Amino acid sequence: MNAMTNETKLSNLAKVTVEVGINLQPYQTLFINASIEALGFVRKISELAYRKGAGNVHVEWSDQELSKQRLTYASEEMLASYPNWSKGRAESFVEENAAFLNIQSTDPDAFKDIDPKRVAIQNKAAALALRKVSTARQSGKVKFCVVCIPNEAWAKKVYPHLNPKDAVEQLWEAVFQMTRVDTLEPVKEWDKHIAYLTSKVDELNEKRYRQLYFVAPGTDLTIDLPDDHLWVGGGTKTHDGVFFTPNLPTEEVFTAPLKTGVNGTVTSTKPLIYSGTVIENIQLTFKDGKIVSVNASKGLDTLKELIKTDEGARYLGEVALVPQDSPIAIRETIFYHTLFDENASCHLAIGAAYPLCVQDGNKMTGEQLGESGLNTSITHVDFMIGSNEMNIDGIQADGHREPLFRNGCWVK
Ligand code: ZN
Ligand code: ZN
Numbered sequence: 001m002n003a004m005t006n007e008t009k010l011s012n013l014a015k016v017t018v019e020v021g022i023n024l025q026p027y028q029t030l031f032i033n034a035s036i037e038a039l040g041f042v043r044k045i046s047e048l049a050y051r052k053g054a055g056n057v058h059v060e061w062s063d064q065e066l067s068k069q070r071l072t073y074a075s076e077e078m079l080a081s082y083p084n085w086s087k088g089r090a091e092s093f094v095e096e097n098a099a100f101l102n103i104q105s106t107d108p109d110a111f112k113d114i115d116p117k118r119v120a121i122q123n124k125a126a127a128l129a130l131r132k133v134s135t136a137r138q139s140g141k142v143k144f145c146v147v148c149i150p151n152e153a154w155a156k157k158v159y160p161h162l163n164p165k166d167a168v169e170q171l172w173e174a175v176f177q178m179t180r181v182d183t184l185e186p187v188k189e190w191d192k193h194i195a196y197l198t199s200k201v202d203e204l205n206e207k208r209y210r211q212l213y214f215v216a217p218g219t220d221l222t223i224d225l226p227d228d229h230l231w232v233g234g235g236t237k238t239h240d241g242v243f244f245t246p247n248l249p250t251e252e253v254f255t256a257p258l259k260t261g262v263n264g265t266v267t268s269t270k271p272l273i274y275s276g277t278v279i280e281n282i283q284l285t286f287k288d289g290k291i292v293s294v295n296a297s298k299g300l301d302t303l304k305e306l307i308k309t310d311e312g313a314r315y316l317g318e319v320a321l322v323p324q325d326s327p328i329a330i331r332e333t334i335f336y337h338t339l340f341d342e343n344a345s346c347h348l349a350i351g352a353a354y355p356l357c358v359q360d361g362n363k364m365t366g367e368q369l370g371e372s373g374l375n376t377s378i379t380h381v382d383f384m385i386g387s388n389e390m391n392i393d394g395i396q397a398d399g400h401r402e403p404l405f406r407n408g409c410w411v412k
């Protein structure tokens with residue numbers, strides 16, 4: 001299509017990440033959590049950040065091989081502990097209003113041979129220790145953004161029919177296209193895209209649906225929405241009014257279900273990668289919001305551990321709409337990474353709701369959020385339920401019912 005080099009596209013991705021993703025402000029600290037696979041990209045981000053006047057760029061590196069060693073050999077006692085210095089550091093970045101950037105590059109099967117119980121112990125310890133930090137993120141106190149960089153193990157999982165080199169090349173091409181950075185003016189493309197998502201959000205907020213009804217093979221589900229629910233999409237503003245885009249890419253508009261208002265059965269339509277394990281064909285049944293039955297054809301033990309995380313992990317915290325004609329969905333590829341798969345499919349999240357999904361939620365305490373009907377939990381995990389066989393209706397307070405999605409796409 002064009003002769004743009006991969007180097008230019010990678011620079012564009014860095015620019016979009018810094019300007020659209022975290023929208024870095026002068027003198028602001030940038031705290032990056034990055035996979036060692038992303039070294040070249042992190043260097044580009046860092047340079048750009050300093051050029052834009054960043055206060056300091058701090059990078060915390062991760063490596064799945066090292067993580068696997070800890071999960072394999074460390075005592076359970078160690079897995080259940082989280083270092084105080086690390087917690088203190090993350091909290092101090094919140095206090096100084098740093099921007100949080102997460103650059104992932106994972107192997108979807110990295111922890112497939114590890115006992116799911118051990119992974120759950122470590123996840124829970126981290127989630128509990130970093131609760132203040134995740135609350136600050138979820139309530140828009142600090143800016144955060146997630147991006148993904150290809151690696152060979154991941155590329156081979158996505159394109160098993162290609163040789164490793166071609167698979168990596170193909171995944172890069174897909175990432176560049178899905179993040180709109182293979183264009184001449186990527187930041188402008190993003191402005192246009194966010195304006196489109198915002199128009200969808202405005203339409204839905206005007207509708208004031210009381211209930212959504214989902215039907216598809218294996219799915220017959222009603223989701224009540226809180227009275228003061230708000231739809232969100234594209235990005236959001238921090239308390240001090242800076243707009244940022246937490247996910248690159250993003251195609252979804254979402255809100256929070258009423259915690260106790262979910263009833264029926266839902267079946268997932270794409271694999272969920274959670275903690276280095278693939279979970280397939282999830283089937284959940286809800287009664288008054290609570291998960292009362294769980295099944296999966298693969299990764300069931302991991303799913304059960306997730307749902308046992310805390311009381312809120314038995315309830316939903318997000319309902320998101322993504323049409324099957326979105327640019328990611330039309331690729332008809334399973335990416336084995338939630339950042340891409342959730343943006344190709346309607347999805348739900350097990351666990352916490354985002355406070356910004358209810359009027360004035362950002363100013364509420366946990367207790368007040370609960371009173372508004374929002375779920376709280378230390379976890380938040382999306383799973384995909386959309387397909388071109390899915391129909392969704394919106395039902396208003398007076399009982400008026402209208403089609404919202406037909407055959408997986410918006411009813412225009
Ligand atoms: Zn989502
Ligand atoms: Zn989510």
